[in-house]
Amino acid sequence: MTPNSAVDNSSNSLRNRVLQDPSFGIVSLLITVIIAMTILEPSFATSGNVTNIINAMMTVSFLAIGMTVVLIAGGLDLSVGSTMAVTAGVAGKFIAYGMPMGVAFMWSLAIGVGIGLINGLLITKLGIPDFIATLAMLGIGQGVILFWTQGVPILGYMNDAYYYIGGLEKIVGPISVPMIVVVVISVVMAIVLKRTKFGLELYAVGSSPISARNAGVNTHAIKISAYAISGLFAAVAGIHIAGRTTTIPPLIGKGYEISAIAAAVIGGASLLGGKGRIIGALIGALTLTLTRNIINLIGIESSWQAIVTGSVLIAAVLANRASAGFSRKRLRRMNT
């Protein structure tokens, strides 16, 4: 994807491409922090901790990828956390009732897509603002899962295969099924975004819906698809988390939407639409997970997590705005 910052030096050398990359700042920060932690805290760079980090990253990665797609198209999906919860519940309950795992997973995915479609339709056809529609769906979803669990965690659905699928059992060395799934999904979505018409139209609709429409793009269909994709990946996250935590507590999924947004935004997606990358979503997810991990290692209690996540989100959005402002100033100077 074309780089999205303006510089005077427009030669295409490797050095320039690296410097101009929108994630340059955050990646440098990450590398610095990692090096610092390795030196300062002995338990950081152990293989155990590293696998911890990567495993913890999985859930947010799925959600962040879906959120990135929605953000690119100029929308916002606040319901991903509750969609994840509902689909996790579906998977767990259906398997506990005796349904074959594959079928149960199909149901989960279908419901995830369904919720996404509903979101998309509410927003495009009924004209409900995106965050209201998805906020309402969040409430509905949360209610559904609370009601279903009756406040009691769902149990009794884990089987051998699920241990693998959830990532608790590894396949080879440290590699687990979720890791493979994340990689596959990332590659597929990255290809879709970069090389297909659909991907291009997603960016177009997010960047300027009116101009996109003038060019003949079906903006409604694109937005609905984006929300459907978000719902699909929320369902993937749901299936995964059910396997990872082995029980489904009633409050599962609470707060995940904000992590998803934060991760996407850290990775370069813009709330205004038209920008974002899959690799960015992964970088964002890594950043959040790493932060949590470091907080734990240093000894700050985990109760600080919400505060950190909230602050990181605001900081990321402010930074986005600042860099947008700077590049606009540079643009004006360039163009006079």
Add this chain to the structure above:
Amino acid sequence: MRNQSKFSKLISIEGVVILTAFVLMVIFFSLKADSFLIPDSIRYYINEAVPIFIIIVGLTFVIIAGGIDLSIGSVLGLSAGTSLMVSMWGWPFWVAVIVGVSTGLAFGLLNAVIITIFKVNDFIVTLGTLYIAAGSLTVLTDKVQLTGTEDASFQRISDLSFLGLTSSIWIAIVIIVVFELVLLKSPFGRRIFATGIGEVPALISGINTQRTKFVAYLISGGLAGFGGVLLASHLNSVQSGLAGGYELTAIASAVLGGISLAGGRGSVWRAIVGALFLTTLNQGLLLMGIDPLIFQIVTGLCILIGVIVDRGVYKFTLTFSTQTREVNSRSRDGEVVSS
């Protein structure tokens, strides 16, 4: 001008739809559930709902000004924590009140600055402050066991009985009346409406929209803080996660009351009617023996239905406006095009 039918004139009266729904609902429940209309039980659940009423007042200002504040629930919870804590440490009750309200104002200030000065999207910011406030409460309750103050005067803030109603309810009534007056009858309130209708036309008319929105967020935070004080006084204990989800109820109430999320329309009492509707609905369902966990689903549905109905009614009343001789034409999807 085309003649409006009696029906459409009726519909466009502010809040008529929700009031009718409310009345119908009350009738329904009093038939279906015993003990629904007992004054004691009514008084009880209204008392429980007071904190929500208070944050709704603040939210109304923000929404009418064209913004949104998602942090009100968590800020209310945190303020409950801080004020209770101060009271437990032996400070007099009025110090606890100041601390609680200041907590709310601090978050209101944070929201106001980032949203109006740095011009960051309002719901992302308030989503962020929601989490910061909720997280702060978690940290607080981790460190300090907020099991209750011995200061009776703190407790009496909410529980004093007067003319058959608790002090909580009286305070809520006073706040509702005062702020409604400010909204409808003060220059500041008028500016809030103008800002919400359109920031650009308001600006061109000479209104400082930035300052107006700034104050709106401060009010929202401050009232959330005060609501927290009342809640702490009433419960006399605060736990992590308190008031989580209140913002959903508050938004739903505003939407049900017919306040447009786009801004520029509405009033405090309409949001309160919406809140009464929701709390009564909850109470009715409870008394009918239906699972309380359904309530969240219901709230979410109510938001959706409320927004859809609101748009429908609005569009309906718009068809009666005169548009003569404008050199404009409507393109297919309703965008107005001028040549």
Add this chain to the structure above:
Amino acid sequence: MSSISKRFQGVQALDNVELEVRSGEIHALLGGNGAGKSTLLKILSGLALPDEGTISFQGQRVEIESPREAQELGISMIHQELSIIPDLSILENIFLGQERLITQRNSWTPWVNRREMAKKVREVATEFGITEVELWRPAGEFGALKKRSIEIVKALVVQPKILILDEPTSGLEEHEKELLFGHMRSLQRRGVALIWVTHHLDEVFGLADTATILRDGRSVAETSIKGKNLNDIISLMFGSQAAALIEQPRIGRKSGKTEIKNQFKSLEVVGFKREGVLKDISFDLWNGEILGIAGLAGAGRTELMRALMGIDKIDSGSINIFGKIEKIGHPEKAYELGIAMVPEDRKALGILSEFSIERSVSISNLVNILKSGWLNAKKERELASKFISKFSIKTPNSREKIRNLSGGNQQKVIISRCINSNPRILIFDEPTQGIDIASKVEVHKLIRELADEGKSIIVIASELNELIRLSDRIIILREGSIVGEIDSVPEKIQMNGYELVEQDILHKSSRVNV
């Protein structure tokens, strides 16, 4: 071969308009602001549907219901407002939505092959100054010039049968204009029909074959360009409007600065600069005078007023108002200092649609209706009634919502709002836009009365007739600078005749030497 004929009846915008274009013809579509040109174009390009009427293409009736269908027919359009997607690269902007037409493949594929697109597009792009490197950069990085070129390339690259150009030369330099004209001619030779909308009447000569002229939504003429000159065209465009206004002669109005007692400078604008928009503008304003600001769309007239009101920020410059040096950073301050503005584009910028007449009138000066600190409904109603009778605003009562009024009455309400703020300087930006004739006359009378009371008035009007008849003095803007000033307008009209004055302004606005 006839390409299109069209007739429809839209009560508001277009009334039984006919347009007929032949292949290989450059057909100019002319008319003043609000004449209906862009509506007509929107219908032709599939962005709007006519209420009545038909479109025939090469003898066959067609329905154009979406931009895509227009494309399929071979209709391509270069828009007036830039329709660029900033986060997409220039190349992507060019081929978005028209991939199949460019590659001329019939099968559908989900893939985009940018390299292939670049190959097909390269030639035309380079001709319009888009380098290879630039093709791959986000379109949002570039200025209006480049964006205009992108639009042109986008339209040309699909080899259209009908090319619509809506103000294609705005923002272009001379050599780029020549380039565009060259392309238009070569397309013409290839049999393409071109429909060309432009304000730059000078360009029409030497290029266009025929012209259709619209006025107030009707087609008033379809004529061949040969044998006509600039003045013929202008009179066709603006003709009868002048007749209505001539009935209000400019007698009884003191002309020029010399007649006014106690004359002083109410405002002095010094060195307003805003990158790309205002290039060092300075002017004076005297009490009791009506200063008109002329210029084409995009010349910077509204931008100048917005800067004066503090709505937009300026890079540098200051004002001296009633003797004091001030900086206006916010419209609130402007109103405090005694400046009020009636904006253009009433619907988007002027009215607060939810407000009643009462509220609309009081909003710029709420202090007026206070009683012990609170807004007083009775005072508000009386205030509104005062203005309703003073300006003959037609409305059942003062509580009516402003959006229910007709355009003319809405404008009167906005003027009332401004006057209620006790201004000493009033700015009118397109004061009679979208208003019926009767109200137009009333508004003009109002403006003159305000000036007679000693207030300073600035008027922006795109219809030169209106501007000339109203103003005592006119300054002419072009591309952000003041390029001319006409003093003592009424005297000049008497001496040299109206047409000469109008021509003078037109020529200065559009850089034509005749």
